[in-house]
Amino acid sequence: MDQMTIFDRAAVRAHRDRAERTVSAVADVLSDAAERLIDRLDDTNRVFRSALDVGGRGVVAPMLRARGIVTVSCDLSAAMARRSGGLAVAADEEFLPFANGSFDLIVASLSLHWVNDLPGALLQLRRALKPEGLFLASLPALGTLAELRQGLTQAESELTGGASPRVSPFPELRDCAGLLQRAGFALPVADLDEIRLLYADPFALLRDLRAAGESNAVRLRDRRIPPGALFPMALSGIATEDGRMPATLRMAMMTGWAPG
Numbered sequence: 001m002d003q004m005t006i007f008d009r010a011a012v013r014a015h016r017d018r019a020e021r022t023v024s025a026v027a028d029v030l031s032d033a034a035e036r037l038i039d040r041l042d043d044t045n046r047v048f049r050s051a052l053d054v055g056g057r058g059v060v061a062p063m064l065r066a067r068g069i070v071t072v073s074c075d076l077s078a079a080m081a082r083r084s085g086g087l088a089v090a091a092d093e094e095f096l097p098f099a100n101g102s103f104d105l106i107v108a109s110l111s112l113h114w115v116n117d118l119p120g121a122l123l124q125l126r127r128a129l130k131p132e133g134l135f136l137a138s139l140p141a142l143g144t145l146a147e148l149r150q151g152l153t154q155a156e157s158e159l160t161g162g163a164s165p166r167v168s169p170f171p172e173l174r175d176c177a178g179l180l181q182r183a184g185f186a187l188p189v190a191d192l193d194e195i196r197l198l199y200a201d202p203f204a205l206l207r208d209l210r211a212a213g214e215s216n217a218v219r220l221r222d223r224r225i226p227p228g229a230l231f232p233m234a235l236s237g238i239a240t241e242d243g244r245m246p247a248t249l250r251m252a253m254m255t256g257w258a259p260g
Helices: 009-019 023-043 060-066 078-082 118-128 146-160 173-182 202-211 230-236
Strands: 050-054 070-075 087-090 103-109 129-140 186-199 245-257
Touching: 009 078, 009 202, 023 060, 023 103, 023 129, 023 186, 023 202, 023 245, 050 060, 050 118, 060 070, 060 103, 070 078, 078 087, 103 118, 118 129, 118 173, 146 230, 146 245, 173 186, 173 245, 186 202, 202 230, 202 245
Parallel strands: 050 070, 050 103, 070 087, 103 129
Antiparallel strands: 129 245, 186 245
16 A cells, blocks of 8 residues: 555445444434535526435435435445435445536535545546536535544543544645645635534444444554543543533535536
8 A cells, every 4th residue: 555545445435334224323413514515506506407426325315306406326335325215326436437427416525535535536526527517525624523633642642652543634624625626626615614513422422423434444543442441531531511522523615616
């Protein structure tokens, strides 16, 4: 593996396969994020007839179909792709199987952050759009799960004298529009939206991440069983609000058009 291989894609697929049975537990959060993205269709007078849902985990495709848009869903996990109903394809975002000019619209809601070659994936997605087709995507941006990342780093450092990567690295917002431009999108825009969650039970955050298929898939992760005190210490060290632990999802909301 070269140094640019940040994520273990086999682990990503395994996590998604496992999460197909549990993802309904976090459907409210996934739906909230998807609605914020898809609502941007109301800002254009374009009519979209065919769409690709990339990694929508069963929430994106129904929203698009409710707008009268024929939708194909794809996911690295075949089981997760089937959750969307209708036409579904098991596909690796790094090696998409779609012909050039296949769709009017592509939506990727919180689904591209485990991709190693994100510029290459964006280029393939742009090519899969028809001329003047629209690409909508959300990515967890820098600052997402900052509370958990800081708590884990501090706790592991105290317990073992070091820290391994336990939360995925996320891009900075200012880089996201540049990624779209690099992939050949016209009128690239990236702005920030935020979902802030409060957990009465801190361990529920860890359960939700696992249920969503968001377990750690960083290639250089420590694969040993972590110290038993790690997660209790990390979660107890996070400052609470009214007795509840915060978890922040900072989303880079990305919009780009295929050149006409």
